[in-house]
Amino acid sequence: MSSPVPPASPRKRPTIADIAAAAGVSKGAVSYALNDKPGVSEGTRARVLEIAARMGWHPSSAARALSDGRCGAIGLVVDRPAWVLGIEPFFMRLISGVEAGLAATGTALLLQVTEDVGAEAAAYRRWWGERRVDGVLLVDLREPDPRPGLLAELGMPAVAVGHAGRLSGMPSVWIDDAVAVRETVAYLAALGHREVARVAGPPHFVHTRERSEAFEAAAEEFGIGGVTCVYTDYTGEGGARATRRLLSGTRRPTAVVYDNDVMAVAALGVAQEMGVPVPGELSLVAWDDSELCRLVHPALTAVSRHVPQYGRQAAEVLLAHIRGEQAAGAAPLEPPVLVPRGSTAPARSADGAASA
DSSP: OOOOOOOOOOOOOOHHHHHHHHTTSSSSHHHHHTTSSSSSSSHHHHHHHHHHHHHHHHOOOOHHHHHHHHHHHHEEEOOOHHHHHOOHHHHHHHHHHHHHHHHHHOOOEEEEOOHHHHHHHHHHHHHOOOOTOSEEEOOOOOOOOOOHHHHHHOOOEEEEEEEOOTTTTTTTOOHHHHHHHHHHHHHHHTTTTTTTEEESSSTTTTHHHHHHHHHHHHHTTTTOEHHHHHHHHSSHHHHHHHHHHHHHSSSSSSEEEEEEHHHHHHHHHHHHHHHHHTTOOOOEEEEEEEEEHHOOOOOOOOEEOHHHOOOOOOOHHHHHTTOOOOOOSSEEEOOOOOEOOOOOOOOOOOTTTTOO
């Protein structure tokens, strides 16, 4: 019987001493060469860099943090249950954009999921105290929001992903949702809808409030007698419950706009469950177009935002802020657009005829 093969020992990380021995120079010369400082000839510098690359050497983030105060990483805390984050396409697309903005710089993204503001604040304090990140992206702005004050107190560079104008002087990257809200309401009004409802996210989020204000203004402009609003938690279950309540009421809406795609897809299932034809008797609109909106039947009319671009620009603004460059107070991106699909149609009157 053959004896078991012992596991291979992990490969030792190369050190400055290893590079110095291979190049036949002192450790000081290697340090000068790797940090692009004077003190060695160009020939020696080139040889040291070539050997370091061949050996797979990379600078220690801890050592770099001690030398120049930077660790080569930024942080993102998402204050949502982890299982929600896994099914909501918005954050996956946002993170992909952030990674694209960091890729060329060698900067890493440190992601943490928390379930309350206290845990999020603790994460910022720990990251900054342990020199884990050089700055953070702030998402889901609230009213009131204690986080900008905390980050200012820590001296941690931060960029808000969302309109932060009313909260602080923090640099922000944001999308003007009011443009898409008005376009959506105008479209539904043109289809003859006068009983419109909206299933929104948590009311304490700034973007929820801004969309609510825009919906009210657009409803008045286009002659819709007010928009019924139900607040939820962005989950499919929350969207389904809100839809059942709306469709069971005495004044059933003929159109519903959802604040994310997950809730809109869940609503389509509820309509089928309750025997309400879509779009024959009920039109559905989703916020944030995604593959989910295109894979269901009928495909969902949706508001399309350039979410990866959103994340990429936020990362680029934060990196500039970390370098000490003057960051813009608020950088608006290209406004969203409405993409009509099979889930919307002219409203039906009481006798079943389509509205003009």
